[in-house]
Each structure stands twice: as C-alpha cells, then as structure tokens.
Amino acid sequence: MTQIVTVSTIPFDGQAPGTSGLRKKVKVFQQPGYAENFIQSVFDVVEPQPGAVLVIGGDGRYHNRTVIQQAIRMAAANGYARVLVGQGGILSTPAASHVIRKYGASGGLVLSASHNPGGPDEDFGIKYNIANGGPAPENVTGAVLDRTKTIDRWLTVEALDIDLDAVGEVHVGAMTVQVIDPVADYADLMEELFDFDAIRKIVASGFTMRMDSMSAVTGPYAVEILERRLGFAPGTVVNGVPLEDFGGHHPDPNLIHAKDLYDLMMSEDAPDLGAASDGDGDRNLIIGRGRFITPSDSLAMLAANIEIAPAYRGRLAGIARSMPTSGAADRVAEGLGVPVFETPTGWKFFGNLLDAGKVTICGEESAGTGSDHVREKDGLWAVLLWLNILAVRGISVDDLAREHWARYGRNYYARHDFEGIATEGANALMDGLKTQLDTLPGAVFGPLTVSHADSFSYTDPVDGSVSANQGIRVLFEDGSRIVFRLSGTGTQGATLRVYLERYEPRFGDLDAETSAMLEHQIAAAETIAGIAAHTGRTAPDVIT
Numbered sequence: 001m002t003q004i005v006t007v008s009t010i011p012f013d014g015q016a017p018g019t020s021g022l023r024k025k026v027k028v029f030q031q032p033g034y035a036e037n038f039i040q041s042v043f044d045v046v047e048p049q050p051g052a053v054l055v056i057g058g059d060g061r062y063h064n065r066t067v068i069q070q071a072i073r074m075a076a077a078n079g080y081a082r083v084l085v086g087q088g089g090i091l092s093t094p095a096a097s098h099v100i101r102k103y104g105a106s107g108g109l110v111l112s113a114s115h116n117p118g119g120p121d122e123d124f125g126i127k128y129n130i131a132n133g134g135p136a137p138e139n140v141t142g143a144v145l146d147r148t149k150t151i152d153r154w155l156t157v158e159a160l161d162i163d164l165d166a167v168g169e170v171h172v173g174a175m176t177v178q179v180i181d182p183v184a185d186y187a188d189l190m191e192e193l194f195d196f197d198a199i200r201k202i203v204a205s206g207f208t209m210r211m212d213s214m215s216a217v218t219g220p221y222a223v224e225i226l227e228r229r230l231g232f233a234p235g236t237v238v239n240g241v242p243l244e245d246f247g248g249h250h251p252d253p254n255l256i257h258a259k260d261l262y263d264l265m266m267s268e269d270a271p272d273l274g275a276a277s278d279g280d281g282d283r284n285l286i287i288g289r290g291r292f293i294t295p296s297d298s299l300a301m302l303a304a305n306i307e308i309a310p311a312y313r314g315r316l317a318g319i320a321r322s323m324p325t326s327g328a329a330d331r332v333a334e335g336l337g338v339p340v341f342e343t344p345t346g347w348k349f350f351g352n353l354l355d356a357g358k359v360t361i362c363g364e365e366s367a368g369t370g371s372d373h374v375r376e377k378d379g380l381w382a383v384l385l386w387l388n389i390l391a392v393r394g395i396s397v398d399d400l401a402r403e404h405w406a407r408y409g410r411n412y413y414a415r416h417d418f419e420g421i422a423t424e425g426a427n428a429l430m431d432g433l434k435t436q437l438d439t440l441p442g443a444v445f446g447p448l449t450v451s452h453a454d455s456f457s458y459t460d461p462v463d464g465s466v467s468a469n470q471g472i473r474v475l476f477e478d479g480s481r482i483v484f485r486l487s488g489t490g491t492q493g494a495t496l497r498v499y500l501e502r503y504e505p506r507f508g509d510l511d512a513e514t515s516a517m518l519e520h521q522i523a524a525a526e527t528i529a530g531i532a533a534h535t536g537r538t539a540p541d542v543i544t
Contacts, residue, residue: 002157002173002174003157003158004077004155004156004157005077005155005156005158006155007036007154007155009036009037009151009152010033010152011037012031012037015037015038015041015145015148016145016148017128017141017145020125020127020346020347021112021126022126023113023123023125024123024124024125025123026063026120026121026122026124027120027121028124029063029067030063035067035070035071036070036074036156037151037154038126038144039070039071039109039126040074040078040151040153040154040155041144041147041148042109042128043074043075043155044147044151045140045143045144045147046106046140048078048080048106050079050081052079052080052081052082052105052106053080053081053082053083053084053103053105054082054083054084054106054107054109055083055084055085055091055096055099055100055103055105055108055109056068056071056072056083056084056085056091056111057085057089057090057091057092057096057099057109058086058089058090058110059090059111059112059114059118059216059217059242059279059280060089060090060217060243060244061111061113061118061119061123061124062118062119062120062124062245064089064124064244067124067126068085068089068111068164069162069164072085072162072175073156073157073159073172073173074155074156076156076157076159076172077155077173078155080175081175081176082176082177082178083175083177084103084105084178085164085179085180086099086180087165087166087180088164088182090182090217090220090242091182091217092182092186092217092218092280092281092282093114093217093281093282093377094186094282094370094374094378094379094380095182095183095185095221096110096133096376097133097374097375097376098133098185098189098374099180099186100129100131100132100133101132101133101375102185104131106131107128107129107130107131108128108129109129110128110129110280111125112127112217112279112280113125114280115252115278115279115280116279117245117246117249117250118243118245118251118279119244119246119248122245128140128141129375132351132355132375133374133375133376134347134348134350134351134354134376135346135347135348135351135375136348137351137465138348138467157172157173159173162177162179163179165179166179167179167180183224186221187221187224187225190380190381190384191229192311193309193310193312193373193381194310194311194384194387194388195308195310195391195392196230198388198392199230199387199388199391200230200231201391202390203230203232207272207273207390207391208233208236208272208273209232209271209272209387210236210238210261210264210271210274210275211226211236211275211276211277212238212258212260212261212274213238213239213240213242213276213277214239214246214251214253214257214258214277214278214279215239215242215246215249215251216243216246216277216278216279216281217242217279217280217281218281218379219237219239219241219242220240220242221281221380222237222240222277222380223237225384230387251278251279252279252283253276253277253278253283253367253379254285254542254544255292256542256543256544258285261274261276261285262274262292265288265289265290265291265292266290270290271289272390273286273287273288273289273386274286274288275287275383277379277380277383278379281379281380282370282376282377282378283367283368283377283379284369284379284380284382284383285367286298286383286397288397288400288401289396289397289398290398291398293397294413295363295364295365295366295369295544296321296325296326296329296363296411296413297326297328297401297404297411298363298382299321299325299328299363299369300326300328300329300331300404300408301404302361302363302369302382302385302386302389303319303329303332303333303336303361304332304404305389305393306360306361306371308389308392308393309385311373312360312371315360316336316338316360317338317357317359317360318333318338318339318340318341318353318358318360319333319338319340319341319359319360320342320343320350320353320358320361320362321340321341321342321343321363321364322342322343322345322346322349322364323343323345323456323458323470323471324364324471324483324497324499325364325365326411326413326501327501328408328410328413329363331408331409331411332408335408339359341353341358341359342458344456344458344467345364345366345470345471347364347368347370347375347376347377349460349467350370351375352461352462352463353461354372354375355462356462357372358461359372360372363377364377365413365415365499365544366415367379367544369381369382370382402510405510407506408506409504409505409508409510410508410510411502411504412501412502412503412512412514412517412518413500413501413514413518414499414500414515414518414543415497415498415499416498416500416525416540416542417487417495417496417497417498417540417543417544418495418496418497418535418537418540418541419541420494420495420541421493421494421495421496421535421536421537422493422536423494425494425535425536426486426493426494426496426535427486427494428534429484429530429531429535430486433472433528434455437453437454437455437472440453440474440528441453445520445524445527445528446524447478448477448478448520448524449476449478450475450476451475451476451477452473452474452475453472453473453474453475454472454473455469455470455473456469456471456483470485472484474524474528476524480501480520481500481501482498482499482501482521482525483497483501484496484497484498484525484529485497485499496531498525498529498531498540500518500522500525502517502518502521504517
C-alpha cells in the first residue's frame with residue numbers, strides 16, 4: 001500500500017479564486033507550499049469519492065509542468081483512482097471541459113492564466129472545474145477560499161515525475177495516470193458539430209484564412225482541424241507552437257495584441273477570414289476582409305445563424321450574455337422568439353442555464369463565446385461556427401455583418417481598460433459611484449439623461465442563488481449605457497473596465513466610427529466616475 005506523506009503548512013493570504021480561478025505571478029506560485037495549499041484546499045472541499053477520476057491540463061505556460069507533476073502526486077494521496085492528463089501537460093480549457101464530460105470525471109484542474117502573459121516573471125493560474133465540465137460555482141470557490149485560510153497540511157506520495165510526453169498509462173502509488181492525446185477528442189467533437197464537408201468545399205474553391213494561435217495552446221488544435229481535416233493550406237495557422245512565454249507576446253486576441261492580424265485583414269492582401277485565440281484557447285477574435293467584428297456582435301451574429309450548423313438545427317433554446325456584453329444578442333433573441341438571460345461576468349454563471357437546457361449559446365464581451373457542447377467558452381468552436389455559416393450561406397464576413405445590422409440595428413460598443421491602477425484608487429472610484437446611485441437618475445450629461453443607475457445583482461433562475469455587486473450600471477433615456485466594473489482576472493493592482501454602448505436603429509447610421517458614435521458616453525463616464533482623478537490616467541491602456 002502506498003504511504004501517504006503529510007506535509008505541515010500554514011495558510012497564505014490572498015488565495016481567493018477570482019472569476020476564473022486563482023491567478024498570481026509565477027514567483028508567488030513558486031513559494032514552497034503555495035500551489036500545494038490551494039490544490040489541497042480544493043481536494044478537501046470536493047472530497048473525491050472512491051473511483052474518482054481527475055483531469056489535469058493547462059495551456060503550456062511556464063511552471064505548468066512543475067505544478068502538474070505535484071498535482072498528480074497529491075491526487076494519488078487524496079484518493080483519486082485515475083488521472084487523465086494531456087500530453088505535454090497540454091489541454092485547452094474547452095478541451096479539458098470536453099474530456100471531463102466525455103470520460104465522466106469528477107472534476108479537473110485547469111492550469112492557466114488565460115489571456116495573461118506567461119514566463120518566469122509573468123502570470124500563472126489554477127482553476128477547478130466540476131463534473132459538468134464548467135468552472136466551479138461560487139459555493140465551491142467560497143468553500144475553497146475558506147479552507148485556504150485554515151489549512152494546516154497537504155498530502156502527497158513519494159513518486160518520481162512521470163513522462164508527460166509519452167502517451168500511455170503509468171502508476172503513481174495506487175493511482176493510474178493516463179497521458180492522453182490532447183487534441184483528438186476535441187477535434188472529433190468539432191467534426192460532429194459542424195458541416196466539415198461544406199467548409200472543405202469553400203476551401204477547395206479558394207476561400208482563405210489566417211489563424212493566429214498566438215504561440216499558445218490552440219496551435220496543435222488549429223493545425224489538426226483547419227489544415228489537416230478541413231484542407232486549408234499549410235501555414236494557415238501562424239504562431240502555432242505553444243511556448244512557455246508565448247513568444248514574449250501577450251496572448252490576448254484583441255486589436256492591440258493581434259495588431260499584425262488586424263493590419264493584414266485591412267490590407268489588399270487580406271484573406272477571407274482572420275481569427276485568433278488566446279493563451280488557453282477559450283477566447284476568439286474574428287475579422288473579415290476590411291471588417292472587424294466585436295465580440296458582442298459576434299455572439300449576436302452566431303446566435304442568429306447557429307441553426308445552420310448540423311448539431312444545432314431546430315434547437316436554439318435561448319441565448320445568455322454577461323451583463324457588460326452589449327444588447328445585440330437581446331435583439332436577436334427577440335426576433336427569433338427565444339429567451340435571453342443576462343448574467344454576471346464569469347463563465348460559471350452560464351453553467352446552470354446550459355445544464356437546465358434554458359440556453360444553447362452564450363457569450364461575453366471579453367471575446368468568449370460557447371454553447372452547450374462543453375461548459376466553457378471555446379475560441380476555436382466560434383471560429384468553426386463562423387466558417388460553417390460563411391460556407392453554407394456563401395457570404396463574406398462584411399456582407400453578413402451589414403445584413404445583420406440592417407435587420408436588427410447596430411449596438412455600437414467599446415470597452416476601455418485602465419490596467420494596473422492602484423487598488424485604493426480603483427476602490428474609491430467604485431465606492432464613489434455607489435454613493436451616486438440614488439441621485440444619478442434625472443442627471444443630464446450633454447445630450448444624455450440618466451434614466452436608471454444600479455449595482456447589478458443576479459438571481460439564478462435555476463437554483464435561486466443571488467450574486468450581488470456585479471458592476472455599476474448607468475442607463476440613459478436614449479437606450480445607451482455605461483457599465484463600470486473591476487476585473488477579477490488580473491494578478492497585480494486593479495483593472496478598471498468601462499463598457500460603453502449606444503444603439504443605432506436599423507434605419508440609422510450603421511457604418512460609422514465607433515469612437516465617434518460613443519463620444520458622449522465617453523465624456524459622461526469621466527464626469528460621473530472621475531476616472532482621471534482616481535486613477536491618474538487620462539486615457540485607457542486598451543480599447544476593445
């Protein structure tokens with residue numbers, strides 16, 4: 001019988017799981033016992049039962065392999081019967097969700113800091129997903145946080161590191177570890193969902209694309225699916241080898257960090273479709289020749305056309321979006337006669353809706369889109385759905401966008417991020433907004449008159465749980481709005497996100513510059529919140 005080793009420890013401050021797990025700098029995670037304390041706290045809360053299966057994988061960033069080896073030994077000590085781990089420690093976040101669901105695992109550890117930079121001086125993260133394949137809900141993450149504050153020991157077994165690069169089975173103590181092909185199961189699922197024959201036909205007819213995997217996890221998935229199975233030319237996928245530091249780049253698929261792709265798509269040499277994904281593969285960027293599609297619009301356009309894909313025909317049950325995401329999807333839901341749900345930010349809030357069959361597609365303005373095929377947002381899935389729609393409809397990205405706006409109108413939308421600001425100033429800004437909630441209605445800011453202001457609270461329609469203080473909303477009489485929210489995905493300081501939206505009806509100006517259409521909302525946001533005074537910033541670091 002394998003001897004379990006008990007290692008004494010003391011709690012670390014600040015191990016609260018954010019919207020997507022625990023994220024800190026690598027050097028924080030490298031402290032002796034830091035990762036072990038968090039993983040043990042997860043195991044203590046979920047209490048694996050006899051025969052339990054655990055999935056482990058990550059985005060390949062620096063420190064992944066070290067933590068995976070330790071997590072395997074700890075899983076053996078905590079009673080798991082089997083661990084499934086991606087070859088090389090690799091599993092994209094959506095692929096991990098699929099593996100959990102396909103093989104009936106009790107949960108999984110996803111090692112990633114998503115779109116954050118990687119490397120010895122950059123970011124690392126650990127997230128626990130439950131048996132449905134989705135991020136742990138708040139009752140679980142809250143219990144994990146409580147446990148991190150009192151933990152006094154963690155469990156392991158004495159065992160050598162396994163060969164993560166060799167597919168097959170080995171034993172660690174009494175536990176079986178199966179190193180699996182990280183791509184095959186996911187690629188097979190995509191082929192079940194979409195009309196690959198239709199996509200192959202447009203590829204054969206000359207349709208071209210550029211997929212930038214940003215030296216992150218989707219590279220192997222994109223090469224297998226796009227180049228090998230769909231027939232796109234070799235080299236269609238660029239930056240396709242996952243690197244521990246993402247090649248020194250920031251693997252966030254936005255117009256700042258994917259500028260090379262944007263510049264290509266706005267040039268005379270642009271292919272038909274440009275796409276990118278992020279560090280762990282759950283986000284996406286879509287750009288047509290001469291046409292950038294915002295994530296909010298992408299959700300709406302995909303929802304409006306999702307039944308073109310074979311797996312979704314006749315079964316659009318509903319649409320869900322995070323509160324800061326634009327209302328474009330709401331107009332599609334109204335037009336199609338299906339319900340729409342507005343949730344807090346964080347994919348975990350979609351899980352109950354998906355499990356209950358209330359929604360089929362969901363998305364967030366932060367470039368995340370997904371469906372009920374897994375319980376995570378899925379960057380490559382969104383790219384493939386776009387390809388399926390374009391193939392069947394025989395239409396360009398630009399023409400599809402124009403047609404969509406002509407039917408539903410256009411929600412001009414932007415997000416302004418103020419990154420790495422002092423936490424004290426950020427908190428003071430939010431506290432100041434809260435004190436204005438009762439007095440803002442009726443206030444006038446240029447041509448805008450406030451109709452309503454609140455701190456967003458969400459009551460889950462499935463289990464009745466309440467999530468309060470999810471962002472400050474300021475709504476105007478003309479239907480436009482501003483949302484203020486502090487991000488939960490950073491690793492140092494605070495990130496203030498300001499979301500700006502204005503609706504233009506279908507007979508209005510549908511092809512104007514977004515910044516010009518939002519100038520009054522931008523000015524009102526500064527006046528209401530005092531952004532410059534609280535943050536010292538006169539302009540956002542990133543605009544998406």
